[in-house]
Amino acid sequence: MIELLQQLINGLSLGAIYALVAIGYTMVYGVLRFINFAHGDVFMVGAVTGLYVANVYLKDGEPSTLAFFLVLICAMLVCGVLGFVIELLAYRPLRGRPRLTVLITAIGVSLFLEYSFQHKAIFGPNARAFPPILPWVDSIAIVGDLLIFWIDVLVVGVTVVLTIALSAMIKFTKVGMAIRAVSYNSDTAALMGINANRAISLTFVVGSMLAAVAGVLWACKYPNVHPLMGLMPGIKAFVAAVLGGIGSIHGAVLGGLLLGMVETLVGGLEGGSQYKDAVAFVVLIIMLLLRPSGLLGQTLHEKV
Numbered sequence: 001m002i003e004l005l006q007q008l009i010n011g012l013s014l015g016a017i018y019a020l021v022a023i024g025y026t027m028v029y030g031v032l033r034f035i036n037f038a039h040g041d042v043f044m045v046g047a048v049t050g051l052y053v054a055n056v057y058l059k060d061g062e063p064s065t066l067a068f069f070l071v072l073i074c075a076m077l078v079c080g081v082l083g084f085v086i087e088l089l090a091y092r093p094l095r096g097r098p099r100l101t102v103l104i105t106a107i108g109v110s111l112f113l114e115y116s117f118q119h120k121a122i123f124g125p126n127a128r129a130f131p132p133i134l135p136w137v138d139s140i141a142i143v144g145d146l147l148i149f150w151i152d153v154l155v156v157g158v159t160v161v162l163t164i165a166l167s168a169m170i171k172f173t174k175v176g177m178a179i180r181a182v183s184y185n186s187d188t189a190a191l192m193g194i195n196a197n198r199a200i201s202l203t204f205v206v207g208s209m210l211a212a213v214a215g216v217l218w219a220c221k222y223p224n225v226h227p228l229m230g231l232m233p234g235i236k237a238f239v240a241a242v243l244g245g246i247g248s249i250h251g252a253v254l255g256g257l258l259l260g261m262v263e264t265l266v267g268g269l270e271g272g273s274q275y276k277d278a279v280a281f282v283v284l285i286i287m288l289l290l291r292p293s294g295l296l297g298q299t300l301h302e303k304v
Contacts, residue, residue, distance in 0.1 A: 002144075002145045002146065003268070004265075005146060006146055006147065007261075007264050007265050007268045008261050008264070008265070009146065009148060009152065010152065010264050011257075011260045011261030011262070011263065011264030011265065012152065012156055012257060012260065012261065013149075013151070013152035013153075013155040013156055013221065013260070014260035014261075014263065014264060015240075015256045015257035015258065015259055015260020015261055016155050016156045016158075016159035016160075016217075016256065016257065016260070017155060017159075017214045017217055017218050017221075017233070017256075017260070018233065018236055018237045018240045018255075018256035018257075018259055018260050019159055019163070019237075019240065019252060019253040019254075019255070019256025019257060019260075020159055020162065020210045020211065020213055020214035020217075020256075021039065021040065021043055021210070021211050021214045021233060021234060021237035021240075021256075022237040022238070022240040022241040022244070022252035022253070022255060022256045023163070023166065023207065023210050023241075023249055023252045023253070024036070024039050024042070024206075024207030024208065024210055024211050024237075025039055025207075025237060025238055025241040025246065025252070026241045026244075026246050026247055026248060026249060026251065026252040027179075027203050027206065027207045027249070028203060028204065028207055029241070029246050029247055030183045030203075030246075030247040030248075031179065031182055031183045031186075031199070031200055031203045032091070032095070032200065033099070034099050034102045034103065034106070035103070035106065035238065036086075036091075036106055036204075036207075037103070037106040037107055037110050037234070037238075038086060038090075038106050038107075038109035038110040038113060039207065039208075039211055039234055039237070039238075040110070040211075040230035040231055040233060040234015040235065040237065040238075041109075041110050041113035041114055041230045041231075041234070042079050042082060042083060042086075042113075042208045042211045042212070042215075042230070043211040043212075043214055043215040043218070043229075043230040043233060043234060043237075044113070044114075044117070044215060044227060044228075044229050044230030045078065045079055045082055045113065045117070045212070045215070045230075046075040046076070046078070046079045046211055046212030046213070046214065046215030046216055047075075047130070047215035047216060047218060047219040047225045047229060047230075048117060048123055048215075048225060048227075049074060049075040049078045049079070049212070049215075050071045050072070050074070050075045050130070050212075050215065050216040050219055051128060051130055051131075051219065051225050053070065053071045053074040053075070054067065054071050054130065054131050054133045055131060057070060057071070057133075058131055058133070062135070063131075063132050063133050063134055063135045063137075064133075064134075064135060065134065067133045067134075068133050068134050068220075071133055071216055072212075072213060072216050075212040075213070075215065075216050076209040076212045076213060078212070079208040079209055079211060079212035079215075080205045080206075080208055080209045080212070082208055083204040083205045083207060083208025083209070084201055084204060084205050084208075086109055086204065086208075087200065087201050087204040088201065090105050090106075090108075090109050091105065091106075091204075092197070092200075114227050114228055114230075114231075115227075117227035118227045123226075123227055125226075125227065126226070127224050127225060127226035127229075128224075128225050128226070129223050129224065129225075130219040130220065130223035130224070130225050131223075132220075132223075133220065134151070134154075134220065136150050137150070137151050137220060138151075141153075151220055151221050152221075154217070154220075155217045155220075155221060158213065158217065159253070162210060162213065163249070163250075163253050166206070166210075166249060167249060167250070170249065175199075175202060178194045178195075178198075178199045179199050179202065179203055181194055181199075182194060182196050182199040182200060186200075214233075215230070218233065232277060235280065236259060236263075236280045237256065239255075239259060239280040239281070239283060239284045240252060240255035240256040240258075240259045241255060241294075242255070242284060242287060242288070242294055243255035243258060243259060243283060243284070243287050243294060243295060244256070244258075244294050244295050244296055244297070245293055245294025245295055245296040245297025246294060246297065247297060248294070248296045248297055250296055251294055251295060251296035251297060254295060254296060255294070255295065259279075259280060259283060262279055262283065263276050263277075263279050263280065264276075266279050
């Protein structure tokens, strides 16, 4: 029983990272009804940016909470700008085109980011170690027979705070109401005086900033940064979004947490570590067969 609880606690932090990335998927889908498959690579850009900023800061400073927030803010700013540029140059010109065209473009943007960062002038093909930017990153608290890593507490805490802040923004602010209006019907929202382009760009910016936070937290937890690091977490975050109900922010969080815990439980079984990456795809297939709308998603009926 103790081992089961330990695996569930470990899975919470992994699932929290998936949840942050999944929120970006679900926000873009909620507004534009397509999947931004370059989102996992924005996650990678956040980790790479954090690595560069951490290396510059640690030349003259020591690991500290200030260093962590500095790295986090810089990564969020870079990825926010990147998300805006991706939407402006790659997706906005194709907004009225078939979804297959946009899907191919998303894959193209993903490959462009991956192979650009493999160039030695930007990052290089080899993995680099992420420096410890928090003095207590490897600290462990013992609660009974359970071992709780403080980095896991940080990951879950940051995810909870950002999810609450995002939900409040979407529900109570004018910007959030504009995003919800564009998500419901962009043409009607434009007739009501809402700038649809601005709302869509903001959706990309916010989603990309959350992916940056996830990238930095992932690098702190698994200090191995490379240009292809966003591929598998991006796919799993997409599965988490589908599992929770794509288009629902709370569903994305729920799906991410569940997927993280299931993956950790499978990885903890004897011989299960080699199958843990396949869990996401099994979960995706089962969910599409049993409940295509997801756990918190709503089935929409369309007249034809």
